[in-house]
Amino acid sequence: MRRSAPLLRPLALFCLLACSLFTGAGALKAQPAAAAPAATPSMPEVLAASTPSDWRQPDLENVLYLDMPGGRVVIELAPEFTPNHVANIKLLAREHYFDGLSFIRSQDNYVVQWGDPTEKKTIQTAKKSLLVEFTRPAEGLAFTRLPDGDIYAPEVGFSNGLPVARDAAKGLAWLTHCYGMVGVGRGNELDSGNGAEIYVVIGHSPRHLDRNVTLVGRVLQGMDLLSVLPRGKGNLGFYEDPAQYVPIHSIRVAADVPPAQRTLLEVLRTDTKTFETLVQSRRFRREAWFQEPVGHIELCNVPLPVRALPTPSVAAAPAVN
């Protein structure tokens, strides 16, 4: 204990996983873990050994900057999954619909959500109604399978840096509600959401929402601003007192922001040998602190490293546990 002996040593914390992925379906049943590979590098080692081609820079046309008290939240949108919602959210951003709105909800172990507390702001150019985009065809989608299995879906894995699920029998794929994922609030009707009201997952992944809400992307940076918003005392975590609303200064499409004001990030690609090594390193924790190497990993516990540019040396991952 004590400061010198925390829950996890620094080295342990920044270690993810390495080597080669499981391919045995037996991992699904969480049977005793296979023996750890002889030499599993640590996460810092994996990242240090990565090459520039292991990383990608998100398309600034699909990145949002949410500026709020305390700093900036950077969101990467996923038009390959939910093109209509992504297009509409960009229209909303470009007509400055979001500027001056507020976080109106913070529900513990669940979501924070922003919107128009006055319910009076008019939408100019964007659509006021959109049909949900719960799934997309699996065909044509890059998919790096995570063979450890899943409780909620037949298959899970990663696509372009996002946690996804797939149902081969139905030929469908969808984004999953891991920590930091961003989705579009809706009412009971399937066309009642349009991207004007958006939530971010701040708790244990509510995977039961998969295919029930349209997810549009994930937070690349700034989760530490969202996850600490005081919890609302109202039903569903809504703030009862307008004095509790947390303002949104602006939401901008990154491509529209002057270069000097951009927050440039790189994301570790998930279709690379380096990522495969990273996952394995996280499955078999080699650090001295660990007694039980575990041998499995669950989808939402796989870190998806992000690093700032132009400082390419050290990775800063929002979920590096």
Added chain:
Amino acid sequence: MRRSAPLLRPLALFCLLACSLFTGAGALKAQPAAAAPAATPSMPEVLAASTPSDWRQPDLENVLYLDMPGGRVVIELAPEFTPNHVANIKLLAREHYFDGLSFIRSQDNYVVQWGDPTEKKTIQTAKKSLLVEFTRPAEGLAFTRLPDGDIYAPEVGFSNGLPVARDAAKGLAWLTHCYGMVGVGRGNELDSGNGAEIYVVIGHSPRHLDRNVTLVGRVLQGMDLLSVLPRGKGNLGFYEDPAQYVPIHSIRVAADVPPAQRTLLEVLRTDTKTFETLVQSRRFRREAWFQEPVGHIELCNVPLPVRALPTPSVAAAPAVN
């Protein structure tokens, strides 16, 4: 969208799950969900139909009150899993060791942790060193199995209101790192923790810590105070500036607190038909908002309702999503 159409309608949010539990092992593989039972009650319906015997009042000898700015955190200890650590933590509380200490760490999507920032406070009556208690014999442990499967353990389920895992082949059981679970920090050495430094899970369940740290119980009330502690900017989320420390006024064994100052809670038993019904209700969401009933549930997404006494009518569950 809008306040009138949030992510989840109020009714949906307070619904958990109902009817009878799966018994088919096929659920492990997250195959297509079985058809939903004809009439799955909602969570409010399940709780409204519960009887007094479905609830238990925690033994005040095994309840801690952590008083901090903003209110009280109530923790139930689990001596049936980690008797030595529980006994030592109670000794520490009773010698007032914790009073005046601080939260010194808040790491996003992971844990908050308290301890002695000065590292100078002396321990009077409690042990300074304790061997880890990672597992206990499965024999003799009440165990309500969750048949949906698990990525990390051969079997998972519930024991006396706590999420647990079991390995029948090894004859072992252990507590699992779900949201709100409470554990004891340690260094690399297996006898380097003693309960003086404690963490609480505030993010997506870090199940890779199972059997690597000694868990001692769970937060019954007050997670909304812990989960919003500003994230530390230092390594592992430690606060770099002592001005950021969040003080702990006191930690008391509830039995030692005058009756008028107690926070009395009831916990839904997990060995009852009502709980079984609740889980099923959560597996098959019947509310109008849901399009995809899911059909499965993951251990750490199962709500463990807690309600205040003496107001027995409405349940307040920390994880009711």
